[in-house]
Amino acid sequence: MDFATFLVQCLNAVQYGLLLFLLASGLTLIFGIMGVINLAHGSFYMLGAYLAFVLSPHLGGSFIAVLLIGVLLSAAFGFVLEWAFFSFLYQRDHLQQVLMTYALILVFEEARSMLVGNDVHGVPIPAWLSGGFALGDLMSYPWYRLFASGACIVLAVALYAVVNRTRLGMMIRAGASNRDMVRGLGIDIKVLYRIVFAGGVALAALAGMIAAPMTSVYPNMGASVLIICFVVVVIGGIGSITGALVASLLVGFVDTFGKVFFSEYSGIGVYLLMAIILIWRPEGLMKRGF
Amino acid sequence: MDSDRRTFAWLLPAIGAVALALLPAVLTPYTHDLVVKITLYAIFALSLELLVGMTGLVSLGHAAFLGIGAYVTVLASGDGAGSALRLLPMAMGAAAVYALFVGALSLRTKGVYFIMVTLAFAQMAYFVFHDTQLGGGSDGIFLYVKPVIELGGTTWLDLDNKMHLYYSVLAALVFTYGLLALIRRSRFGHALAGIRVNEQRMRAAGFQTYRYKLAAFVIAGTLAGLAGFLLAAKDGAVNPELLSWHESGAVLLMLILGGIGHLRGAVIGAAAFMLLREFFQTEDLVGPLASHWQMTLGFTIIAFVALLPKGLIGMAMPRRRRAAPARPLEVRHD
Amino acid sequence: MTEGAPLLSAVDLTRRFGGLTAVNAVSIDLDVGEVHAVIGTNGAGKSTLVNMLSGEMPPSAGRIRFDGHDITRWSQPQRARAGVGRSYQRTTIFPEFSVFENCRLAAQATHPRPWALWESADGCGASVRAAHESLEAAGLEDQASRPAGLLSHGGKRQLEIAMCLASRPKVLLLDEPLAGMGAEESERMLALLEQLKREHAVLLVEHDMDAVFRVADRITVMVNGEVIASDAPQHIRSNRDVQVAYLGEDH
Numbered sequence: 001m002d003f004a005t006f007l008v009q010c011l012n013a014v015q016y017g018l019l020l021f022l023l024a025s026g027l028t029l030i031f032g033i034m035g036v037i038n039l040a041h042g043s044f045y046m047l048g049a050y051l052a053f054v055l056s057p058h059l060g061g062s063f064i065a066v067l068l069i070g071v072l073l074s075a076a077f078g079f080v081l082e083w084a085f086f087s088f089l090y091q092r093d094h095l096q097q098v099l100m101t102y103a104l105i106l107v108f109e110e111a112r113s114m115l116v117g118n119d120v121h122g123v124p125i126p127a128w129l130s131g132g133f134a135l136g137d138l139m140s141y142p143w144y145r146l147f148a149s150g151a152c153i154v155l156a157v158a159l160y161a162v163v164n165r166t167r168l169g170m171m172i173r174a175g176a177s178n179r180d181m182v183r184g185l186g187i188d189i190k191v192l193y194r195i196v197f198a199g200g201v202a203l204a205a206l207a208g209m210i211a212a213p214m215t216s217v218y219p220n221m222g223a224s225v226l227i228i229c230f231v232v233v234v235i236g237g238i239g240s241i242t243g244a245l246v247a248s249l250l251v252g253f254v255d256t257f258g259k260v261f262f263s264e265y266s267g268i269g270v271y272l273l274m275a276i277i278l279i280w281r282p283e284g285l286m287k288r289g290f
Numbered sequence: 291m292d293s294d295r296r297t298f299a300w301l302l303p304a305i306g307a308v309a310l311a312l313l314p315a316v317l318t319p320y321t322h323d324l325v326v327k328i329t330l331y332a333i334f335a336l337s338l339e340l341l342v343g344m345t346g347l348v349s350l351g352h353a354a355f356l357g358i359g360a361y362v363t364v365l366a367s368g369d370g371a372g373s374a375l376r377l378l379p380m381a382m383g384a385a386a387v388y389a390l391f392v393g394a395l396s397l398r399t400k401g402v403y404f405i406m407v408t409l410a411f412a413q414m415a416y417f418v419f420h421d422t423q424l425g426g427g428s429d430g431i432f433l434y435v436k437p438v439i440e441l442g443g444t445t446w447l448d449l450d451n452k453m454h455l456y457y458s459v460l461a462a463l464v465f466t467y468g469l470l471a472l473i474r475r476s477r478f479g480h481a482l483a484g485i486r487v488n489e490q491r492m493r494a495a496g497f498q499t500y501r502y503k504l505a506a507f508v509i510a511g512t513l514a515g516l517a518g519f520l521l522a523a524k525d526g527a528v529n530p531e532l533l534s535w536h537e538s539g540a541v542l543l544m545l546i547l548g549g550i551g552h553l554r555g556a557v558i559g560a561a562a563f564m565l566l567r568e569f570f571q572t573e574d575l576v577g578p579l580a581s582h583w584q585m586t587l588g589f590t591i592i593a594f595v596a597l598l599p600k601g602l603i604g605m606a607m608p609r610r611r612r613a614a615p616a617r618p619l620e621v622r623h624d
Numbered sequence: 625m626t627e628g629a630p631l632l633s634a635v636d637l638t639r640r641f642g643g644l645t646a647v648n649a650v651s652i653d654l655d656v657g658e659v660h661a662v663i664g665t666n667g668a669g670k671s672t673l674v675n676m677l678s679g680e681m682p683p684s685a686g687r688i689r690f691d692g693h694d695i696t697r698w699s700q701p702q703r704a705r706a707g708v709g710r711s712y713q714r715t716t717i718f719p720e721f722s723v724f725e726n727c728r729l730a731a732q733a734t735h736p737r738p739w740a741l742w743e744s745a746d747g748c749g750a751s752v753r754a755a756h757e758s759l760e761a762a763g764l765e766d767q768a769s770r771p772a773g774l775l776s777h778g779g780k781r782q783l784e785i786a787m788c789l790a791s792r793p794k795v796l797l798l799d800e801p802l803a804g805m806g807a808e809e810s811e812r813m814l815a816l817l818e819q820l821k822r823e824h825a826v827l828l829v830e831h832d833m834d835a836v837f838r839v840a841d842r843i844t845v846m847v848n849g850e851v852i853a854s855d856a857p858q859h860i861r862s863n864r865d866v867q868v869a870y871l872g873e874d875h
Contacts, residue, residue, distance in 0.1 A: 031402065037402045037405060037406075088596070092595075092599075094348055094401060094402060094405060095342065095348045095542065095546065095550075096546075096595050096599060098348065098350060098405060098539075098542065099539070099542060099543060099546055099591060099595050100591070100592055100595050100596070102539045102542075102543075102591070103587075103588040103589070103590075103591035103592045103595070104588065104592070105588075106584045106585065106587055106588030106591070107584075107585050107588035107589060107592075109584060110582050110584040110585035110588065111585065113582075114582065114585075223535070227409060227410060227413045227535070230406040230409060230410055231406075231410050233406065234399070234403055234406050234407055234410070238402065238403065264421055264422050264423070265421070265422060266421075267414075267417035267418075267420070267421045268414045268417050268418060271410055271411060271413065271414035271417075272414075274407070274410055275395055275411075278395045278396070278398055278399065278407065279395065279398075282398035282399050282403075284403075472741050472742065473741055475744045475745060475746075476740065476741045476742070476743060476744065476745055477732055477736065477737055477738060477740065477743065477745045477748055477751075478738040478739070478740075478741060479745065480725075480729055480732065480745040481729070481732065481736070481738065483721075484718060484721075484729050487718045487719075487720060487721070488716055488717075488718055490716060491712075491716045491717070491718065491730075491787075492729075492733075493699075493700050493701050493704070494678065494700060494704060494709075494710055494712075494716070495701075495704055495729070495730040495732075495733040495787065495790075495791055496701050496702075496704030496705040496733030496734060496791055497701055497732075497733045497736070498699075498701045499701070502738065505738070
């Protein structure tokens with residue numbers, strides 16, 4: 001493999017990893033703070049992708065507008081969904097949570113089918129991000145993918161800043177380690193949870209929106225990405241944002257280079273990685289905590 | 291009084307088995323097929339009950355073992371009629387080996403991690419059959435001739451024969467049910483129950499709980515492999531969707547529908563789930579909702595888990611205080 | 625009291641959590657025929673010490689010898705089967721099982737026979753016998769068939785001890801067995817402890833000072849993870865350092 005190809009694959013691996021990170025951080029936040037395992041997280045990713053598809057033609061091609069409106073809409077949706085459904089799951093045991101959120105996937109998939117149909121759709125790459133830059137003599141790397149990586153990095157930094165440097169973040173971290181204490185301090189834990197949940201949904205939807213022009217929009221797109229997301233969380237350690245980042249990048253590299261070298265067996269590479277981590281460090285790479 | 295209870299506990303399932311044995315006389319081809327399917331999935335559900343109900347391990351990847359059992363049956367059959375005496379142990383053995391691998395690794399984790407890891411390993415098996423040469427791709431593979439038992443020139447069992455298949459599946463159900471009932475009353479079963487209630491306490495007493503959990507995991511996987519063998523024999527085909535998480539989710543659903551913690555619950559739950567699914571998909575009964583059966587099923591699940599977390603059995607059992615439980619668990623051996 | 629080496633001997637046990645040292649070079653000996661109490665203020669490291677002795681937490685440094693073996697690396701189940709039993713501060717019985725089954729199951733650990741699937745657990749002679757004996761010792765024989773969850777708080781604490789006894793341990797690590805008990809129940813428990821110490825080596829972690837001074841043969845005082853005194857009760861009472869540490873504490 002020549003250097004240019006290697007560089008392209010590295011960039012792809014990082015881009016995929018960063019996108020996974022957005023998803024995984026949403027999942028790990030929701031689980032780390034509220035203790036709910038949410039199988040429907042992939043559906044939020046799908047929601048974002050479909051939002052991008054639906055909003056694109058109406059917003060005159062302004063991609064940034066699509067992203068902003070999409071984030072607001074999905075955050076609002078998450079807010080309502082937490083109030084109407086998820087808040088009832090906190091007291092339930094894991095099995096019930098699994099089944100309830102699994103049922104939610106079924107409902108979402110069917111709703112999508114009824115509202116938007118079952119066809120595969122494309123989302124256009126905005127004009128100012130189309131094309132690529134040259135790498136070596138033969139290869140070029142798409143600007144959009146670079147934008148995707150960049151956007152994810154910005155979001156990762158923002159997430160880190162919010163969690164570690166703001167009052168909201170402090171309440172989130174406190175809520176993660178000691179729910180009763182937080183309540184005792186007079187912080188309305190219900191609203192805190194709702195905000196965190198909405199944030200998790202928004203992150204997942206954003207990942208879907210950013211991914212849409214690259215992967216196109218199709219039924220069940222949430223399913224496979226969700227399971228990879230779980231693998232990331234297991235490898236990185238639940239409740240650890242840093243762990244999610246390291247694990248996402250690791251998974252990105254294993255998956256991308258796995259496809260290059262072992263095309264047929266590439267699908268299982270990520271799971272073998274998980275198996276190795278389980279042998280070596282079952283609690284995940286990072287300890288609990290942000 | 292205690293021995294009366296014990297005989298009575300066997301009576302209900304025994305009656306059920308006899309009823310099932312007599313049923314073919316009155317069944318139409320469609321209902322015959324449905325009953326075989328339900329019985330088969332009851333075996334699958336029972337195998338998971340050992341993990342979820344008896345040991346408290348929620349596995350979201352149990353379909354992997356069903357699928358492996360089915361695939362190995364087809365792959366090892368070749369072009370002619372395979373001998374069930376060879377294929378069944380191979381199917382169960384392959385499922386057992388994968389269960390050992392998955393169990394050994396996933397049991398190093400707890401709680402939610404465990405759920406996610408079992409799902410991931412099932413997905414790994416899914417990809418092996420979906421993407422690689424081994425599995426024949428997303429369309430799956432066909433079984434050319436169904437397994438038989440041929441000894442001394444005579445064909446004693448031909449799973450292509452509907453009656454033979456029916457009674458084989460019934461026999462497998464009786465075997466599985468009986469085995470689990472035996473396990474439940476044994477030291478091993480009591481230890482599993484203790485692990486379910488308070489694993490730390492069990493360790494403090496001196497039990498090496500990891501080994502017990504692993505044993506339960508492997509046994510559960512092996513029994514799922516048995517169901518897989520029968521499924522391949524029944525359908526004459528396998529496809530990767532057998533290992534999908536929809537399948538794993540469905541079997542968990544069967545348990546919660548019937549009622550976790552009861553062997554009867556697994557059987558009832560399997561029947562309830564399959565019937566519900568048929569019901570929701572039949573236009574004659576639900577009209578235009580039939581094409582949106584996933585949503586109807588989804589809402590039904592939510593309602594069920596929210597309102598009836600103890601399942602159908604929980605609904606039937608009145609909330610009475612047991613004055614003097616002779617057995618350790620509040621549940622009966624049936 | 626005993627000749628030769630103590631039954632359980634821990635030397636320089638240390639436990640660090642990142643930057644925090646919860647237990648610092650604590651040594652403690654347990655002999656058959658005596659109750660060795662460990663007292664200290666909250667956060668003194670008593671629970672961590674017990675966890676290291678029982679095997680739930682590996683020490684950062686130090687060694688533990690039991691009955692001639694170095695058990696520092698042994699897992700908790702291993703130690704339990706060898707004869708190190710423990711009871712917990714928060715009740716860890718099996719509420720849905722009967723009182724009898726609680727003990728029988730605990731006793732089963734020493735006669736596991738997991739592969740004998742055809743044998744009913746209730747028919748396991750050895751564990752049934754052990755369960756009857758420990759229930760009698762704890763005074764719970766008449767409650768044997770009740771669901772354990774229905775016992776009074778004191779009854780549950782007694783069951784906790786009974787379960788500990790069911791696996792026929794030589795060492796008993798008791799973590800606050802009197803927690804939450806009324807006067808009458810405490811009396812019963814103390815009488816039980818007096819009885820138990822005859823044939824076991826008992827480590828008792830307690831906050832109830834009256835109880836401790838009544839029943840203990842030796843007292844070790846811990847403050848901030850370290851031992852500040854370890855002696856017979858009367859000497860502990862008059863020890864200056866101990867008095868300073870407990871100034872303001874009334875029990």
